Amino acid sequence: MLTASICTIGDEILIGQIVDTNSSLIAKELNKCGIKVNKMISIQDDESEIVSSLEECSHINDILIVTGGLGPTKDDMTKRSLAHLCRCDKYRYDASQASIIDELCSRRGIALSQLNRDQALVPECCRVLPNRMGTAPGMVFTLPAKGEKKVLLFSLPGVPYEMEHLLPSVIDTIKEEFVCENIYHRTLLTYGIPESLLASKIESWEDSLPKEVKLAYLPSPQSGVKLRISIYGGDISSSTLIAEEEVNKLKPLLGSALYGENEETLESVIGDYLLKNRKKISVAESCTSGKLSSLLTSIPGSSAYFTGGVVAYDNNIKMNILGVKEETLEKYGAVSCECVKEMAEGIKSLMNTDYAIATSGIAGPSGGTDTKPVGTICIAIAGPDFIETYVKVFNGDRIRNVQRFSAEALNLLRLKLDIQAI
Amino acid sequence: MLTASICTIGDEILIGQIVDTNSSLIAKELNKCGIKVNKMISIQDDESEIVSSLEECSHINDILIVTGGLGPTKDDMTKRSLAHLCRCDKYRYDASQASIIDELCSRRGIALSQLNRDQALVPECCRVLPNRMGTAPGMVFTLPAKGEKKVLLFSLPGVPYEMEHLLPSVIDTIKEEFVCENIYHRTLLTYGIPESLLASKIESWEDSLPKEVKLAYLPSPQSGVKLRISIYGGDISSSTLIAEEEVNKLKPLLGSALYGENEETLESVIGDYLLKNRKKISVAESCTSGKLSSLLTSIPGSSAYFTGGVVAYDNNIKMNILGVKEETLEKYGAVSCECVKEMAEGIKSLMNTDYAIATSGIAGPSGGTDTKPVGTICIAIAGPDFIETYVKVFNGDRIRNVQRFSAEALNLLRLKLDIQAI
Numbered sequence: 001m002l003t004a005s006i007c008t009i010g011d012e013i014l015i016g017q018i019v020d021t022n023s024s025l026i027a028k029e030l031n032k033c034g035i036k037v038n039k040m041i042s043i044q045d046d047e048s049e050i051v052s053s054l055e056e057c058s059h060i061n062d063i064l065i066v067t068g069g070l071g072p073t074k075d076d077m078t079k080r081s082l083a084h085l086c087r088c089d090k091y092r093y094d095a096s097q098a099s100i101i102d103e104l105c106s107r108r109g110i111a112l113s114q115l116n117r118d119q120a121l122v123p124e125c126c127r128v129l130p131n132r133m134g135t136a137p138g139m140v141f142t143l144p145a146k147g148e149k150k151v152l153l154f155s156l157p158g159v160p161y162e163m164e165h166l167l168p169s170v171i172d173t174i175k176e177e178f179v180c181e182n183i184y185h186r187t188l189l190t191y192g193i194p195e196s197l198l199a200s201k202i203e204s205w206e207d208s209l210p211k212e213v214k215l216a217y218l219p220s221p222q223s224g225v226k227l228r229i230s231i232y233g234g235d236i237s238s239s240t241l242i243a244e245e246e247v248n249k250l251k252p253l254l255g256s257a258l259y260g261e262n263e264e265t266l267e268s269v270i271g272d273y274l275l276k277n278r279k280k281i282s283v284a285e286s287c288t289s290g291k292l293s294s295l296l297t298s299i300p301g302s303s304a305y306f307t308g309g310v311v312a313y314d315n316n317i318k319m320n321i322l323g324v325k326e327e328t329l330e331k332y333g334a335v336s337c338e339c340v341k342e343m344a345e346g347i348k349s350l351m352n353t354d355y356a357i358a359t360s361g362i363a364g365p366s367g368g369t370d371t372k373p374v375g376t377i378c379i380a381i382a383g384p385d386f387i388e389t390y391v392k393v394f395n396g397d398r399i400r401n402v403q404r405f406s407a408e409a410l411n412l413l414r415l416k417l418d419i420q421a422i
Numbered sequence: 423m424l425t426a427s428i429c430t431i432g433d434e435i436l437i438g439q440i441v442d443t444n445s446s447l448i449a450k451e452l453n454k455c456g457i458k459v460n461k462m463i464s465i466q467d468d469e470s471e472i473v474s475s476l477e478e479c480s481h482i483n484d485i486l487i488v489t490g491g492l493g494p495t496k497d498d499m500t501k502r503s504l505a506h507l508c509r510c511d512k513y514r515y516d517a518s519q520a521s522i523i524d525e526l527c528s529r530r531g532i533a534l535s536q537l538n539r540d541q542a543l544v545p546e547c548c549r550v551l552p553n554r555m556g557t558a559p560g561m562v563f564t565l566p567a568k569g570e571k572k573v574l575l576f577s578l579p580g581v582p583y584e585m586e587h588l589l590p591s592v593i594d595t596i597k598e599e600f601v602c603e604n605i606y607h608r609t610l611l612t613y614g615i616p617e618s619l620l621a622s623k624i625e626s627w628e629d630s631l632p633k634e635v636k637l638a639y640l641p642s643p644q645s646g647v648k649l650r651i652s653i654y655g656g657d658i659s660s661s662t663l664i665a666e667e668e669v670n671k672l673k674p675l676l677g678s679a680l681y682g683e684n685e686e687t688l689e690s691v692i693g694d695y696l697l698k699n700r701k702k703i704s705v706a707e708s709c710t711s712g713k714l715s716s717l718l719t720s721i722p723g724s725s726a727y728f729t730g731g732v733v734a735y736d737n738n739i740k741m742n743i744l745g746v747k748e749e750t751l752e753k754y755g756a757v758s759c760e761c762v763k764e765m766a767e768g769i770k771s772l773m774n775t776d777y778a779i780a781t782s783g784i785a786g787p788s789g790g791t792d793t794k795p796v797g798t799i800c801i802a803i804a805g806p807d808f809i810e811t812y813v814k815v816f817n818g819d820r821i822r823n824v825q826r827f828s829a830e831a832l833n834l835l836r837l838k839l840d841i842q843a844i
Contacts, residue, residue: 014459016450017640021441023464028438037436038471040464042445049460185437194530196494196537196557217493218434219581228439283733289719290712293733297711300787300820308739311705311715311731313724317773321730321743351739365722393529396555398722400583 490580
């Protein structure tokens with residue numbers, strides 16, 4: 001199997017100023033064509049560091065992808081380091097990139113400086129992948145490796161949209177130069193079973209998996225636990241069959257916790273259901289304060305089924321707009337099943353929808369009591385012929401509690417809608 | 423200067439399934455107390471890989487921070503690898519973490535499984551940092567290093583909020599074990615001036631900075647450009663004086679773009695103002711769909727000034743609840759200054775608040791036209807004696823556009839409230 005390392009160069013990542021999103025995107029694309037990424041590193045803009053790190057990676061990999069360190073300013077050492085690594089001390093002007101630089105400068109109304117012009121200067125031994133989005137070209141080097149092994153090194157700009165733009169040429173070049181192995185991935189999405197319980201539920205299934213089938217648990221507070229099944233090598237159709245067989249055994253063990261596969265989310269499966277069934281939904285939020293609306297509308301096209309919502313932070317809004325009764329608030333408090341029930345009834349009738357969700361809880365850090373600690377959430381789910389209420393207690397800070405509350409509410413609705421990926 | 427490496431363990435990063443945000447956050451915190459991060463690596467959940475990578479990092483660093491690979495399931499090798507690295511083959515149950523696990527399970531109503539119980543099992547040689555947010559404890563190891571050098575290794579859970587929760591204990595432990603150099607940071611927050619323009623505005627100030635004062639530009643689409651002034655070494659009181667002098671020269675150059683300092687945000691400075699002046703606010707959102715409510719209520723105590731909001735996705739809601747006139751929608755469309763003006767008036771009167779914000783725009787990917795392309799946002803800001811409308815066009819995907827729209831709306835309100843950090 002082909003393997004790769006991804007190396008990001010630049011201090012802005014090491015000081016925590018920016019999050020490296022390039023490596024993840026590159027890994028995803030390499031993975032799709034059967035290349036296993038076994039290491040990602042971020043290092044400083046320092047020649048000896050760059051040379052030694054890349055040399056080390058080249059011993060254990062077929063492909064190295066380097067991003068960053070190609071800016072025109074003097075703190076960028078990448079090009080020189082790569083030339084050094086390839087024992088190439090001659091440079092040439094690359095005509096294709098030079099003309100792009102000309103064009104970019106004139107389009108932006110910038111005088112063409114020597115600094116900019118020199119962006120087209122590349123080590124003689126490399127092949128250029130022209131970068132139409134910026135001044136620094138992509139470069140492909142063949143590293144002097146031991147024995148028969150060939151190591152390809154790609155150097156790409158660090159600006160995410162420039163890198164993204166060059167990524168297809170990188171993949172094409174790899175496919176020309178190597179025979180790629182297949183990798184099969186399938187991810188099952190569950191909500192509501194904690195990781196450890198899930199593990200014991202599916203233990204005997206997991207223990208009897210064919211050895212070529214790898215399983216990974218990917219937990220996240222907002223989307224439950226994902227189970228990723230991977231098969232490396234072999235052909236895709238036989239991997240698909242093997243996985244299908246195992247998934248069919250697994251699904252009954254997951255039961256209603258299984259809500260989707262791969263890139264789906266709680267909000268997308270709910271959206272698909274509402275769209276398909278031509279139903280509408282509205283939300284009345286107290287403590288989740290807009291988060292449920294945000295999630296439901298994060299799906300393009302959600303205006304077809306999401307009518308709107310009321311954020312009723314103040315109790316007067318709960319009464320005056322949603323019709324919660326004063327005595328309900330007095331007797332049970334705002335964080336109560338009685339209150340969210342009336343909120344859900346209120347918003348459903350106000351917005352004339354088929355379904356409604358209402359939330360009221362204590363996100364923290366203050367406001368908790370002995371009987372209703374911080375992390376308590378009351379949720380009501382209303383449908384054409386039902387209304388149900390739930391109380392749950394979570395454990396987190398303000399931001400996290402709101403995320404958990406919202407995910408929980410979406411999952412409760414999903415369960416009521418009987419959306420399962422069985 | 424103390425140096426550190428950060429190591430992330432787990433296949434989900436290497437296959438590009440998740441972006442590693444932990445490393446960036448850890449680097450930022452280490453940086454604040456004068457520790458330089460010289461390398462970040464992501465590796466597989468594989469014992470020999472973990473041991474060899476960490477061993478290598480330990481030769482060039484004082485501190486290693488490892489995240490991930492601590493889940494109860496079988497794909498997690500970290501604990502075993504660390505025990506191996508420290509040549510410690512005995513384990514013990516940590517009482518503090520065991521009782522947290524007990525409590526978490528009982529609070530969630532989950533039976534305590536052996537897998538969960540074993541999360542409190544740690545190599546004998548480590549010190550535990552109890553994790554109240556999850557079952558896997560943080561662990562501190564002192565690595566057997568050559569000569570006088572001491573190397574501290576921290577193992578933290580990979581789940582971001584659990585890691586975040588443990589980070590202060592990590593920093594405290596480092597400060598106990600090492601003499602950290604003083605490092606002074608002060609960050610000025612600006613909104614509304616693009617980075618390159620800001621750089622030219624303050625160029626002569628920047629050029630005349632004393633050489634011990636370092637300046638960094640930290641741009642972010644949601645919060646404008648932050649300017650971080652750092653002074654490494656020296657004592658804090660003299661650094662404070664030097665910085666104060668430079669900041670006083672800088673502030674007039676930034677003018678009304680300067681909205682706060684350090685950990686403040688647009689929503690926090692607005693919240694402070696409203697709280698202090700005993701004013702209330704409400705929001706009417708179409709395209710931002712709950713994001714403005716979420717931001718305003720992300721501040722603890724925001725219920726004192728945030729009354730609530732209406733998410734009016736459907737035009738009927740704009741008319742029936744907010745009182746937007748049918749002819750306004752017909753003549754100008756929902757994405758118009760006329761519409762957001764009526765939305766702001768409607769919500770302000772409905773919720774009886776002093777201020778109101780209304781938004782309507784096109785987040786994309788579809789819905790754009792020649793005159794109102796994707797990325798167009800109309801915003802109204804209403805106050806006790808004014809109402810103003812604005813149109814802006816941004817360039818991004820759906821999620822990014824909603825973030826930019828919301829930040830822009832908050833900034834426009836801030837400017838109307840004349841909140842400046844001058």
